[in-house]
Amino acid sequence: MDKTYDPANIERQWYQRWEQNEQFKPRGNGRPYCIMIPPPNVTGTLHMGHAFQDTLMDILIRYHRMAGDRTLWQPGTDHAGIATQMVVERQLNEEGKTRHDLGREAFVDRIWQWKAQSGGTIQNQMRRLGASVDWSRERFTMDEGLSDAVQEVFVRLYEEGLIYRGQRLVNWDPVLQTAVSDLEVESAEEQGSIWKLRYPLDDSDEYLVVATTRPETMLGDTAVAVNPEDERFRHLVGRYVRLPLVGRRIPIVADEYVDPAFGTGCLKITPAHDFNDYQVGLRHGCEPINVLTEQACINDNAPAAYQGLDRYEARERIVADLDAAGLLEGIDPHRMMVPRCDRTGVVVEPYLTHQWFVDLTRDVQQDGRPGGWSAITRPAIQAVRQGQIRFVPENWTKTYYNWLEDIQDWCISRQLWWGHRIPAWYDAQGNVYVGRDEPDVRARHNLPADHPLSQDEDVLDTWFSSALWPFSTLGWPEETDELATFYPTNVLVTGFDIIFFWVARMIMMGLYFRDDVPFREVYIHGLVRDSEGTKMSKSKGNVLDPIDIVDGIDLESLVRKRTTGLMQPQRAKAIERQTRQAFPEGIAAHGTDALRFTFASLATTGRDVVFDMGRVDGYRNFCNKLWNAARFVLMNTEGEDCGSDGETVILGDAERWIISRLQKTEAAVTEAIEQYRMDQAAQAIYEFLWDEYCDWYLELSKPVLQGDATADQRRGTRQTLVRVLEAVLRLAHPIMPFITEEIWQRLAPLAGKSGDTIMTEPFPVAEPGREDPAAEADIRWLQRFILGIRRIRGEMDIPPGKPLPVLLQNSSASDRERLERHRPALDFLARLESVKVLEAGETAPESALALVDQLEIRVPMAGLIDRDAELARIDREREKLTRDYERTRNKLDNESFVNRAPAEVVQRERDKLADMTGSLERLAEQRQRIERL
The missing domain is CATH 1.10.287 (Helix Hairpins)
Incomplete structure (x- = not known):
């Protein structure tokens, strides 16, 4: 072995060898075990959240592979409708073109070309981090098989009345000009205003003062609402006001939604431009009036003076006109939550538009009782209630129920060109026909070839295709062998932020189309944050690239990486200062195993994973410790007699002790992984390898190997050195695959192993019969004795190599027997000059004291130090x-x-x-x- 551990020299070669030898494919006849990777965006690069999540999945996969299970980790990527379309549109903009210049078909072809050239970045990064996915089965949500599955699901749900097209409010991005999901909307507190507007009563000279944070939407008001318990306005309920600037007569209604303490206690109701107002409008029969275009400009439903104005230009004009008319009561500053699209940064509008929806709320009959959810939603709730699916930690079950029990119908259409185009066609009369393709539609509805049909322009929400991921990737709608073998999968590993957007929808679809849950357990992990507990984001300048931690990066390159693309120069300078302060020498190379071990150690049950580079430094040292321990073992065992089965070996107390401790560590690691406590598995491995094997057993082996021990004793020690290290390499392999493989290849022949790779060797199983309480008690006494001497040296500043005279007081027969038996180890490790056992009543000179239960270990100070x-x-x-x-x-x-x-x-x-x-x-x-x- 090389003298110095250099991860760069071993990691790439081992991954290439594993992949070339197809080690990641399911093999054997063991129990099926399957994990579906949450498909990352094809546009993306591996961020810390991906790296953390992939490490947890890989630990489980490697563990079950070694446990003999027939293991599949299914990889793939998501077509990421909005993100991918934006990437290619930016490229076109740099060429002075738009997608409309190309047309839909050519634009989609351009995206496929981009994917072929640039879409593999994240897969290569996964390889760097050791992800042992079955690359031969890699899927893409837009590939032919998955597209067939998406089409089949849409058609069946439509035929069964669970997909419909209707006019509803959605989150609308005026830049992208498409509906967006709640997950693509980030709300943050911003400074705004409350405008207080006077609405004249229709039948008197009085007026109501209404409060609004968006005065431009008043053009679409259809009511004014007050709280029914508000005595100030109770007498006005049922009367009407005249809508300023518009002249429309609108009613005053009473609704409990209104907070009497907010603003003036009177709210304008604009059903077409506010989600809460929409519900109030439904309760009171108020017709929604849309006053915005897709670009968030005022449309022709508003007075001509405002038509065509951008929403914010219209706001200024409307406020000025109200002020001129004496209808502006006042403006107050107000902090409020503002929703912005995470892709464009633009403020999202609630927008009334025709979209396609999955029905998740229609009442159904079940066991003769009326239900509260649709035929899709109810089984998803029952599956968790009845224990078919278990959440880990269990507390996330409540979040799951809360979302599903307060669910809304799912908007599945997007106004994009990249994605699964909705399989619906329209004729000139506006009739809708749904089918697998146009010939299927014509055949189903007996439409002649000359009957004009045009396909719906919209595509499906990306979450629609990813909801089918657990069974579509296995070949559905075909009944494949893989589907029969690996569905349901075993566990889903994901963050809590997509429990509804992805987890719940997979459960819904799996139960509806496969009549079984898509996975048995859902392991929810926390979200990775920086060392101060702050969410990582490029705008904050605290993003870490996992590959930079693996390979290292110099300061100037790190600065460029963190500031490139930032629009505001001041922000870029601030991030540069932060980076130079936090990483004055850049980031040193740590290797993949150190980073993976860090992730495992951080995988607690909390919501947040606070990442600190100091921990990676520590686990890089841990890898060094393992490497150096292996070099010591090999230097003392290669070419030596390590004993084979049947040969006589003598196992001393130290050998019996380390074997006993290994059994307990094996049991602890197995239990921790089975319970998804990777932090506890990492801790058990760390403590055994560093604290017990390296710091104690290797040292205890030296007096045997270098002293007057018999050949049988030396053979027993060499055998134990090799076999315990070989077992702990297998134990650590799921977390640290590269260094364990490299060392195992050198050590395996000495341990009687002949396999091709550690990753297919059996995972260590504890043998309770090999636990040895007596040996553990003996070595515990020895350790406390040695640590007592070392503490005295440290406190008195006595050089480590200086032999010490020791006096023992209050010694028992057991202490004296152990002293005699362990004297060689004590002399070697504690550097003892002499040991004298004091008789009862014999007085000791002034000395430093250490205790082992009742035993007093005394080191006389006279002559040892310069007072x-x-x-x-x-x-x-x-x-x-x-x-x-x-x-x-x-x-x-x-x-x-x-x-x-x-x-x-x-x-x-x-x-x-x-x-x-x-x-x-x-x-x-x-x-x-x-x-x-």
């Missing part, structure tokens, strides 16, 4: 520590700091003060002991 020099050293250390203590205490005494600094910063200062207090106390005690010498 005056040691006192001077302690005084210098106390003086420096006192200065730091005072500085920190003064900071915490400053109310301004405590009140304004982030809570985590204040807590760090408090923790630092507590540590310094303890250190000062220990130095005082140490000085007193030395003064007595």
